[in-house]
Amino acid sequence: MTIKIVHYINQFFGQKGGEEAANLPIELVNGPVGPGGALQALLAGKGEIVKTIICGDSYFNENEGVACMGIREILEDIKPDLLVAGPAFNAGRYGMACGKVGEVANALGIATISGMYNENPGYELYKNYAYMVPTSNSAAGMRQALPAMAKLITSWAEKAGKLGTPQEEGYMPRGLRVNVFSEERGARRAVDMLISKLAGEPFKTEYEMPVFDRVEPQPPVIDLSKATIALVTSGGVVPKGNPDRIESSSASRFGEYSIAGLQALTCESHETAHGGYDPVACNRDPNRVLPVDVLRDMEREGKIGKLHDLYYATVGNGTSVANAKAYGHAIAMHLLNAGVSAAILTST
Amino acid sequence: MKLEIGNIHVKALEFGQDTALNAGTVQIDQQALVGFIRELDHRIASVALDIARPGDKTRIMPVKDVIEPRCKVEGNGCMFPGRNPGDEAMVGEGRTHVLKGMAVVTTGKVVGFQEGIIDMSGPGAEYTPFSKTLNLVITCEVDDSCNQYDHEAILRKVGIETANLIGQLAKTATADDSRTYETKPLLEQAAQYPNLPKVGYVYMLQSQGLLHDTYLYGVDVKTILPTLLYPTEVMDGAIMSGNCVSACDKNPSIVHQNSPVIHELYEHHGSKYNFMGVIVTNENVTLADKERSSNYVAKLAVQMGLDAVIISEEGFGNPDADLVMNCRKLEDAGIKTVLLTDEYAGQNGESQSLADSTPKGDAVVTNGNANQVVHLPAMDKVIGHDTYANVIAGGWDGSLHADGSITAEIQVITGSTNELGYHNLTTIAG
Numbered sequence: 001m002t003i004k005i006v007h008y009i010n011q012f013f014g015q016k017g018g019e020e021a022a023n024l025p026i027e028l029v030n031g032p033v034g035p036g037g038a039l040q041a042l043l044a045g046k047g048e049i050v051k052t053i054i055c056g057d058s059y060f061n062e063n064e065g066v067a068c069m070g071i072r073e074i075l076e077d078i079k080p081d082l083l084v085a086g087p088a089f090n091a092g093r094y095g096m097a098c099g100k101v102g103e104v105a106n107a108l109g110i111a112t113i114s115g116m117y118n119e120n121p122g123y124e125l126y127k128n129y130a131y132m133v134p135t136s137n138s139a140a141g142m143r144q145a146l147p148a149m150a151k152l153i154t155s156w157a158e159k160a161g162k163l164g165t166p167q168e169e170g171y172m173p174r175g176l177r178v179n180v181f182s183e184e185r186g187a188r189r190a191v192d193m194l195i196s197k198l199a200g201e202p203f204k205t206e207y208e209m210p211v212f213d214r215v216e217p218q219p220p221v222i223d224l225s226k227a228t229i230a231l232v233t234s235g236g237v238v239p240k241g242n243p244d245r246i247e248s249s250s251a252s253r254f255g256e257y258s259i260a261g262l263q264a265l266t267c268e269s270h271e272t273a274h275g276g277y278d279p280v281a282c283n284r285d286p287n288r289v290l291p292v293d294v295l296r297d298m299e300r301e302g303k304i305g306k307l308h309d310l311y312y313a314t315v316g317n318g319t320s321v322a323n324a325k326a327y328g329h330a331i332a333m334h335l336l337n338a339g340v341s342a343a344i345l346t347s348t
Numbered sequence: 349m350k351l352e353i354g355n356i357h358v359k360a361l362e363f364g365q366d367t368a369l370n371a372g373t374v375q376i377d378q379q380a381l382v383g384f385i386r387e388l389d390h391r392i393a394s395v396a397l398d399i400a401r402p403g404d405k406t407r408i409m410p411v412k413d414v415i416e417p418r419c420k421v422e423g424n425g426c427m428f429p430g431r432n433p434g435d436e437a438m439v440g441e442g443r444t445h446v447l448k449g450m451a452v453v454t455t456g457k458v459v460g461f462q463e464g465i466i467d468m469s470g471p472g473a474e475y476t477p478f479s480k481t482l483n484l485v486i487t488c489e490v491d492d493s494c495n496q497y498d499h500e501a502i503l504r505k506v507g508i509e510t511a512n513l514i515g516q517l518a519k520t521a522t523a524d525d526s527r528t529y530e531t532k533p534l535l536e537q538a539a540q541y542p543n544l545p546k547v548g549y550v551y552m553l554q555s556q557g558l559l560h561d562t563y564l565y566g567v568d569v570k571t572i573l574p575t576l577l578y579p580t581e582v583m584d585g586a587i588m589s590g591n592c593v594s595a596c597d598k599n600p601s602i603v604h605q606n607s608p609v610i611h612e613l614y615e616h617h618g619s620k621y622n623f624m625g626v627i628v629t630n631e632n633v634t635l636a637d638k639e640r641s642s643n644y645v646a647k648l649a650v651q652m653g654l655d656a657v658i659i660s661e662e663g664f665g666n667p668d669a670d671l672v673m674n675c676r677k678l679e680d681a682g683i684k685t686v687l688l689t690d691e692y693a694g695q696n697g698e699s700q701s702l703a704d705s706t707p708k709g710d711a712v713v714t715n716g717n718a719n720q721v722v723h724l725p726a727m728d729k730v731i732g733h734d735t736y737a738n739v740i741a742g743g744w745d746g747s748l749h750a751d752g753s754i755t756a757e758i759q760v761i762t763g764s765t766n767e768l769g770y771h772n773l774t775t776i777a778g
Contacts, residue, residue, distance in 0.1 A: 174778055176697040177693040177775045177776075178775060179773055180775070181474070181773055185770065185772045186688060187612040187688070187768060188612050190688050190713045193713060194686045198545050198656050198684065206774060207775070209706060209707060209710075211707075248741050250744075275741040276556070277557060278557030280558060316665075317665065318741065320693065322694055
């Protein structure tokens, strides 16, 4: 069975010219072009490059939205089994473009195989979306890169897309955690690891502890009596009935809710959607998790300028760090645009 | 303590004329058992019994607990100690019989967001160890006078008392196989294998509140300071579950009864190391309690003369902080650690798996990414209520499809990422 491949390459490998041709927009060509020819030959019938997308590196990077729309349309039209991008070696804009088209393909359910130097920013930023073989840092390494890519493509085709580990298959780690069933149960593996550690023998941890970044706090608010304070919570306090259906765990969104004119939350007006703590105390008095009542007191007493009319809520139970970061960023932008001076984030 | 465990392998589970054990078949008098359960609490409104066998096209949900029927044959104390005044004797010695291969499973309307799903066949069955047991399923509902705390306590009682009652069938039976486990008092244990490194098991127990509690001899572990346990005490039900904090990684009572790290540590006890005992600790929600408990754990470990420990956690997020504190303080005390956990790395596995981190955690066993999405096909029979798929932890609005199939994270499947290493799912860097 021959898989159908669309190949993405830049203006140089597409034989359009060098830097002077970097502004060329997307061109769709039948069959393989440039290194695509050698790649197809190496695939020995396992795969056929039916179309090649040639795009200028500067064009792609400066018109990403439009370019991605074009790529998406091409992929939706052709419906390839696989997208191949590059190899990009250490060319930064090219690597970024390869990674980005991988992300576009991924959203359509199409896998991408690429190749680039491990320091290419395209690997760091887009490794989640493609299987990238490591290459040398210049096109002089083409003679090694193409066979490596061909080998991975062949394996992908033969295994119907169910590739093994990076070590087994020769691609750079995608930074994804992938579930598999082990021969032995976890408790046995823990004891084996203990025995190795005790004996001073090498062992491989199954999970590398992450290194967390630190966020520098903003300087303190100079005059609270003039400040607009907003409330934000990961404690899941939502209007009664959870109108946006925020999930009790792994929340896929946050909500924006009005407290304009509300002096305090009540057990009739609000509730918690959070599935990770005993909800009874919060449901009886939601001000315990979202202290609207205290902030209204402070407003009346002139201790703060104003309580912002809108609050933001999500459920922090089982929320991935990536999602939490994204929600935090989005909420911060809302608050910034609304002229809020400071926010109180309650967590549970 | 020295305990002999005798297994009676249950080959069949049926409803029949009377409740009896005959040549590997457990027969249940349905009416009598329903009557027994109803008597346990006047607020019980309805009780229904079902049997779910491996391979059945049956889904059980929302699962509250899974308990293995066992009984004391010889030795102090009663099975599942701490249920009643007068049951304060220590357990873990003598002889205990187990009805192996069957389980009591409780279900009914949901108390909170955390109860789980057991599929007896299909792709979901791969993810739960309890698709392989003959399950006596109790669907129990309570009346309106119950708040969530009452509701949880009643269902917990129903499960444990039923497992205790059925377990009595094994009392006079002949065991098909048996094994003896022994851990001596500390000084004698140290003297038994003086040249082997001393290892212990730090057993972290969920203690975050409603539907997040665990009981040690009937005592809510929110209220304890870390303490010592003989490994065999858990085999007689010294630790029982009151929590469902996410179905994938909460420890159903059957997991405590068969505590996998304890069983695996016994395998090389006396040959590769000297398994000195267990330190049980909690996962409370205040910083003060976390600091105190982890300090106490490190102190006990040093006091026991341990060279290394395996630490398992229960749950995620909040207890990741305790796991990291325990690891850090033990390593700082010169004690080597191996950690057992699971991961919440996002549905594509792209995110950080743990909420807290320490570079000292260099030996970690992972039991799977709980956020992986699966599609569970519709089953012919649902015991319980399937509408909760849309709200339980790991599900979302729309998880339950019109045809009865469910798309949700494996977080909803009971036991799928069990952090004691009871099951064999793991995660690799892909």
